[in-house]
Amino acid sequence: MSCTEPEPTSTDVVVIGGGIIGLGIALEAQRAGYRIRLIDPAPASGATYAAAGMLAPVSELHYQEEGLLGLTLASAKRWPGFMQALAADGYPDIGFQSTPTLALGADAADRSALADMREAQTREGLDVSRLSIREARRLEPLLSPHITAAHMISGDHQVDPRAVAAAIEARLLAGAGDSAKTAGDTIIRTNAAALLHRDPEDHDSPVTGVMLADGRSIRADEVVVANGLGAASLGGLPAHLVLPLRPVYGDVLRLRVPEHLRPLTTATLRGMVRGIPVYIVPRSDGTVVIGATSREDSNPGVSAGGVHQLLRDAQVLLPAVAELELLETTARARPATPDNAPLLGRVAGAGGRDIPGLLIATGFFRHGVLLTPIAAHVITGLLQGRSDPAHAGFRPDRFSPAVHPQERP
Ligand SMILES: Cc1cc2nc3c(=O)[nH]c(=O)nc-3n(C[C@H](O)[C@H](O)[C@H](O)COP(=O)(O)OP(=O)(O)OC[C@H]3O[C@@H](n4cnc5c(N)ncnc54)[C@H](O)[C@@H]3O)c2cc1C
Known part of the structure; x- marks a missing residue:
C-alpha cells in the first residue's frame, strides 16, 4: 500500500x-x-x-x-x-x-503591571525573580537602558x-x-x-x-x-x-540578525510597552520572531498598523531591532473560545x-x-x-x- x-x-x-x-x-x-x-x-x-x-x-x-x-x-x-x-x-x-524569559516593562505603568503579574505568578507558586536593570543588561547587553523593570522566568521555553x-x-x-x-x-x-x-x-x-x-x-x-x-x-x-469559536488575528514578524549583532538576545524577551505586550523570540538560526498583535477586526491580511506597532515597541526594548533585516510578515487567526x-x-x-x-x-x-x-x-x-x-x-x-x-x- x-x-x-x-x-x-x-x-x-x-x-x-x-x-x-x-x-x-x-x-x-x-x-x-x-x-x-x-x-x-x-x-x-x-x-x-x-x-x-x-x-x-x-x-x-x-x-x-x-x-x-x-x-x-x-x-x-x-x-x-x-x-x-x-x-x-x-x-x-x-x-x-530552554533559555530563560525576561519580562520587561517600558514605563512606570508597565512596571506596575509587571509587578501585579509577578504577584499573581508567585501566588500560584511559579518561579519568577526580580532583576535590577543592571543585572538584566548584564545578561542581555543590547537591552535599552531605559527599561523600568525586569523579571526572570526560567520555566518558559x-x-x-x-x-x-x-x-x-x-x-x-x-x-x-x-x-x-x-x-x-x-x-x-x-x-x-x-x-x-x-x-x-x-x-x-x-x-x-x-x-x-x-x-x-x-x-x-x-x-x-x-x-x-x-x-x-x-x-x-x-x-x-x-x-x-471566533478568530483573533495576530500579526507576527520574522527578521534576520546581522552577524555583527549576534546574539541579539539569548533570552526570550516579553515586554509591556505602554500597556501593549510585545515579544522577541530568538531562534538558533540567527533569526528572531517579533509578535504578536491581537485583533478582532475581521481582517485576515497583515495589518500595516500592526507591523508598525510591533517594530516600534520591540525597539523600545531592544533599539538594535532597527538594524535587522525584515524577512516575513504573517497574519493568522487564533481559534478563541x-x-x-x-x-x-x-x-x-x-x-x-x-x-x-x-x-x-x-x-x-x-x-x-x-x-x-x-x-x-x-x-x-x-x-x-x-x-x-x-x-x-x-x-x-x-x-x-x-x-x-x-x-x-
Ligand atoms: C501570531 C500567533 C502567534 C502565536 N504564538 C504562539 C506561541 O508562541 N505559543 C503557543 O503555544 N501558541 C501560539 N499561538 C497559538 C497557536 O498557533 C494555536 O493555538 C495553534 O496553532 C492551534 O492549532 P490547531 O491545530 O488547532 O489550528 P491550526 O493551526 O489553525 O490548524 C487547523 C488546520 O485545519 C485545517 N482545516 C480547516 N478546515 C478543514 C477541513 N474542513 N478539513 C480538513 N482540514 C481543515 C487547516 O488547513 C489547518 O491546517 C499563536 C498564534 C498566532 C496567530
Missing part, C-alpha cells in the same frame, strides 16, 4: 485538521497502535504557521484564566518527552530552546512550530515501519466536509466516518475534529452542540450520553503549541477508554447548556 495514495476507505481513527494539534494527536494515536488518516488540504498552514512557539505557562498566566494553568503546566512538563520521542524516531531538530509540524508530518508519512497495523498511515490532502453517522438522519447517533469535499468517504471507528476555526462549520455535528480554554474531549448527545466515535480538539487560542502534548495525551487516552476527571472542565459541550450546564474549567 502506498503512503501517498491512501486507497483504503476504512481506518481506526480519522483526524480532521493537520495543524499542530491534529498532527500531535495523529502522532500519539499512531504510536499507540491505531491506523490513522489525517485530513487537511494544507497541513500546518493555519495558526500553526504563524505561531512563535513559546512554551510559556508562566508568562501566559492571565487574570481569570487560572483554570487553564494546570493544563498548561501539565503540557509544559510533557514537552521534553514529546520531543525526545521525535528525536528517537530520527527527527531531532524542532528548535527547542520555546520550539519552532513549523519544524515541529514538519517533523510530525514526516514521521506520520513514514508510518510505524515495523508494524503491519500502522504501516499505511497517511495524510489526505483535501477538506473534510461532514461527519458520517450510523443513522444519517440523526446527528446524535454514533459517528462512523467522514465525507470528504471531493466526494470520497472514509469509514472510521473514531473521528477527531481538530481543524481549528473550521471545526464549527463541519457538516454533521450534533444539532445541539455549540462550538463558540469565550473562556480562552480549549474544547477538548468527547461530546454528549441530547440525551446526555457521549456520542460514540466523536472527539473534538479545538479552541486552543494563544496556547496551541504549548498544549499539543497534553491534547495528544488526552485524546489518545479517550480513544483507549481512559478519561481523567481533571479535564472534564474542558469538554467541548460545556457551552451547550442543555448538555453540561454546570461545568466550567
